[in-house]
Amino acid sequence: MDARVNLLNGLPVEAAKPRRPSRAEAEAAVRTLIAWAGDDPSREGLLETPGRVIRAYDEFFAGYEQDAGAVLSKTFKEVGGYDDIVLVRDIPFNSHCEHHMVPFVGKAHIAYLPHDGVVGLSKLARLVEVFARRLQTQENLTAQIVDAINEHLNPRGAAVMLEAEHMCMSMRGVRAHGASTVTHRFTGVFAEDRVEQDRFFAMTGTR
Numbered sequence: 001m002d003a004r005v006n007l008l009n010g011l012p013v014e015a016a017k018p019r020r021p022s023r024a025e026a027e028a029a030v031r032t033l034i035a036w037a038g039d040d041p042s043r044e045g046l047l048e049t050p051g052r053v054i055r056a057y058d059e060f061f062a063g064y065e066q067d068a069g070a071v072l073s074k075t076f077k078e079v080g081g082y083d084d085i086v087l088v089r090d091i092p093f094n095s096h097c098e099h100h101m102v103p104f105v106g107k108a109h110i111a112y113l114p115h116d117g118v119v120g121l122s123k124l125a126r127l128v129e130v131f132a133r134r135l136q137t138q139e140n141l142t143a144q145i146v147d148a149i150n151e152h153l154n155p156r157g158a159a160v161m162l163e164a165e166h167m168c169m170s171m172r173g174v175r176a177h178g179a180s181t182v183t184h185r186f187t188g189v190f191a192e193d194r195v196e197q198d199r200f201f202a203m204t205g206t207r
């Protein structure tokens with residue numbers, strides 16, 4: 001049997017992606033959660049809340065409609081032969097953990113060694129947004145950023161480090177306030193050469 005065929009309806013798996021609910025259905029779901037929390041969704045102060053929450057979701061999860069390739073599509077070649085590290089550090093981001101759907105908030109440091117032109121600096125911050133504005137794990141977010149840089153810029157190396165506080169660890173559960181999670185991924189020259197790794201740590205002030 002072809003594993004790519006959905007058993008229930010015989011459609012290809014791509015077609016089995018759940019239907020996107022309507023805005024009215026999404027707002028109804030928020031009313032259900034308000035009631036579950038113990039409040040009255042019909043009281044005056046909460047009447048407009050479902051609409052606001054869904055509009056907030058439009059922003060929090062805008063990344064599903066965005067494409068990393070489009071963000072990194074324009075490169076510049078006139079850089080005076082510059083081929084050393086380009087690093088943008090302390091890029092603020094917020095995302096939502098896919099386990100609890102609560103925020104994790106932090107900063108990203110992104111470096112690459114240009115090979116075939118450079119990209120506008122703001123595009124590295126935009127790239128973080130493309131993937132942060134989805135349901136995520138920090139590890140996956142780190143990997144997706146570095147993979148997109150490699151795919152679209154073909155650099156000699158790329159390095160990404162994220163430092164973030166997860167609200168699911170501070171506001172609930174273990175309540176480890178102030179604990180931060182650090183992830184990093186090195187590829188190309190950054191993976192092969194400890195000297196380049198050390199330069200990255202030194203330039204980001206993370207060692």
Ligand SMILES: Nc1nc2c(ncn2[C@@H]2O[C@H](COP(=O)(O)OP(=O)(O)OP(=O)(O)O)[C@@H](O)[C@H]2O)c(=O)[nH]1
Nearest residue numbers: 097098099100136137138139166168169172173174
């Ligand atoms: N690896 C990883 N884990 C995450 C991330 N965000 C949240 N988590 C963890 O996901 C785990 C989910 O664990 P579960 O045991 O299924 O859920 P839980 O009972 O709510 O866990 P607690 O948070 O320990 O109360 C927790 O340990 C979270 O800290 C992330 O970005 N990466």
Ligand SMILES: [Zn+2]
Nearest residue numbers: 097099100168
């Ligand atoms: Zn979580």
